[in-house]
Amino acid sequence: MANPQHEKWMARAISMAEEALEANEVPVGCVFVRNGTIIAEARNRTNELRNATRHAELEAIDSILSDPLLTPQQIQHPLSETILYVTVEPCIMCASALRQTGIKEVFFGCENERFGGCGSVLGVNQELSHPNHPSYPAVGGYGREAAIMLLRRFYMTENQNAPVPKLKANRVLKTEIPKQADGKSDS
Amino acid sequence: MALALGLGSLFNHSDNPNVQFSIDTSTESIRYTTTRRIEADEELCIFYGHKLWFHLAGQPSSAVALREKDGYENDDSLGGLDILQDIYCGSNPFKDGDPSDILQENELPFERIRVIPEDDSDDIDGAFRTILTWVVDVPDPRSITDLLKWMKSAGLETPELQHLKRIRRVDSLTTILLATASTSTPHSSSSPAPSIPIPANFLTSEPYTLEVPASAALTIPQVKAKSAMWPTIYAPKRKGEPEKWTRAKAAWAWDAVSTMIGAAEEAGKLGELPIASYVPASFVDSSNHGEMTQSFVAYDTRRTSAHPLRHSVMNVVRKIADWRASSSTPSLRSPDPELSDPTWVTSASSQIVSIENTLPPPAAQRNGSHYLLTSLTLFTTHEPCVMCSMALLHSRVKEIIVVVPMDKTGGCGGSSGKGTCVPRLKAVNHRFGIAGWKIDREMDGLTIDEDVDA
Numbered sequence: 001m002a003n004p005q006h007e008k009w010m011a012r013a014i015s016m017a018e019e020a021l022e023a024n025e026v027p028v029g030c031v032f033v034r035n036g037t038i039i040a041e042a043r044n045r046t047n048e049l050r051n052a053t054r055h056a057e058l059e060a061i062d063s064i065l066s067d068p069l070l071t072p073q074q075i076q077h078p079l080s081e082t083i084l085y086v087t088v089e090p091c092i093m094c095a096s097a098l099r100q101t102g103i104k105e106v107f108f109g110c111e112n113e114r115f116g117g118c119g120s121v122l123g124v125n126q127e128l129s130h131p132n133h134p135s136y137p138a139v140g141g142y143g144r145e146a147a148i149m150l151l152r153r154f155y156m157t158e159n160q161n162a163p164v165p166k167l168k169a170n171r172v173l174k175t176e177i178p179k180q181a182d183g184k185s186d187s
Numbered sequence: 188m189a190l191a192l193g194l195g196s197l198f199n200h201s202d203n204p205n206v207q208f209s210i211d212t213s214t215e216s217i218r219y220t221t222t223r224r225i226e227a228d229e230e231l232c233i234f235y236g237h238k239l240w241f242h243l244a245g246q247p248s249s250a251v252a253l254r255e256k257d258g259y260e261n262d263d264s265l266g267g268l269d270i271l272q273d274i275y276c277g278s279n280p281f282k283d284g285d286p287s288d289i290l291q292e293n294e295l296p297f298e299r300i301r302v303i304p305e306d307d308s309d310d311i312d313g314a315f316r317t318i319l320t321w322v323v324d325v326p327d328p329r330s331i332t333d334l335l336k337w338m339k340s341a342g343l344e345t346p347e348l349q350h351l352k353r354i355r356r357v358d359s360l361t362t363i364l365l366a367t368a369s370t371s372t373p374h375s376s377s378s379p380a381p382s383i384p385i386p387a388n389f390l391t392s393e394p395y396t397l398e399v400p401a402s403a404a405l406t407i408p409q410v411k412a413k414s415a416m417w418p419t420i421y422a423p424k425r426k427g428e429p430e431k432w433t434r435a436k437a438a439w440a441w442d443a444v445s446t447m448i449g450a451a452e453e454a455g456k457l458g459e460l461p462i463a464s465y466v467p468a469s470f471v472d473s474s475n476h477g478e479m480t481q482s483f484v485a486y487d488t489r490r491t492s493a494h495p496l497r498h499s500v501m502n503v504v505r506k507i508a509d510w511r512a513s514s515s516t517p518s519l520r521s522p523d524p525e526l527s528d529p530t531w532v533t534s535a536s537s538q539i540v541s542i543e544n545t546l547p548p549p550a551a552q553r554n555g556s557h558y559l560l561t562s563l564t565l566f567t568t569h570e571p572c573v574m575c576s577m578a579l580l581h582s583r584v585k586e587i588i589v590v591v592p593m594d595k596t597g598g599c600g601g602s603s604g605k606g607t608c609v610p611r612l613k614a615v616n617h618r619f620g621i622a623g624w625k626i627d628r629e630m631d632g633l634t635i636d637e638d639v640d641a
Contacts, residue, residue: 097496
């Protein structure tokens, strides 16, 4: 996390995730950057839209593609000069969507062991071969702890909806975060 | 071309026919001639042609569904009849016969692909896989009932742990299984699981993690081995035993495929890729109560919307979500400008091909509908790409029925069933069934490049 640019963009993605948390959504946020400028930022809206596919990345891609200034003409890979910063590793669906739109590069916070499409569960970004869409690099570990803490806060909140929401004083939010085992995300 | 009516439509098919036929154009008739001596009570059979949509069972009666068909076309040079076109365009073959008959696997109009994780066979003998879970010790037995009730209301009774008993007693110590420690979040990206916060009025230990068997015991020795780790359910039959289909349900599927192919061909005529997906109203009979009273169909709109991700699956999922959102909170939801992606709105109006029933679902069904495709079957003309396959998994679809496999781009196993298969991945928290439609027919209207993500 040496590059201050990465920190800056990821901080913005994290603030989008915080917005999601406030709206009772799974806290994942992202920003898309082109030529050093944020061209789209979004967060999860799965609950609001009753649609489990409305992840932050797809929300942002929709706004980019519907803006004629950002997408003046229909080309096969409209995101080939665009970089994504997202708090959690894109899921398999989003990883495929990013490949189909030709994303240049992805930086993410924490890995996604259940659905991760950039290596954790399936390597949609690179390992998987595709006849048309170029592969893209995806590197984790940027703002990883903040991303994990947001997710933990979300689950704590959700569980407080249980009938007896009072928590034992010693059952506080865990703050230790184990290091990623293979070190691949700490670049 | 000749259309055989009357007598001509009564012959069943045999691979070894005792009747041949020829066209006499001068009299506009078909001449049927026996090819060998016919015994008393022997059925007369003709040869329909090579492109049969059903798997032969060796008996002419396997083709019984064809008996009442309207007619058929002559497939000239081969001397066979291209029955397929006719069957397809004509009546639904499953409408004949007893609708409550359970069909044999080979009588179904589709072939099911097994969606079992690659390494599930590991634990047939000896070693078995384990998963990490949260457990808690309960020293006071009086707390157990309340704790179990709390777990239920807190949503901890997930199917992932169904193969395990929830309570373990060793000597006087009771331990309760709470949840998996590698979390699954219902509908989005996930993370390492937090510890489970237990309400303070339960006298328990701190939750701690414990390795437990990852699947049910298939054999008696496995019961012993696995239960030594944690009490495990004995389930000698493997999970995923195929669901029985009645003739009436096959007829429902047949109609669904017809509707869907019609929508895809329509899309093709409008300049879109001829790809469509269809979620019909649930099949209803005495043992099935329809969860969904409405049908949704959508086709691919990537061309007219200038959006490469407007695939038919994404479009149909979105339509269902929008419908659910609007029918559950009708008064609160006015169109939110932020929700309206202009390209989507433009294309949405043209996607509605048929809405069969406009009644909103009963209130009880609205509430539990946050997984939007739970218990529903999705029909699609082309195998969904990786994105769409995962979208269907996120949406908890029950099963999908695919007409054209996409070996280079699909995410549901391809024609061999061995390609990339998203619902077969070990880590994912939902599996949906996959079946390939068996019709062997000309589908020129559905042709797309093999490199396309459907």
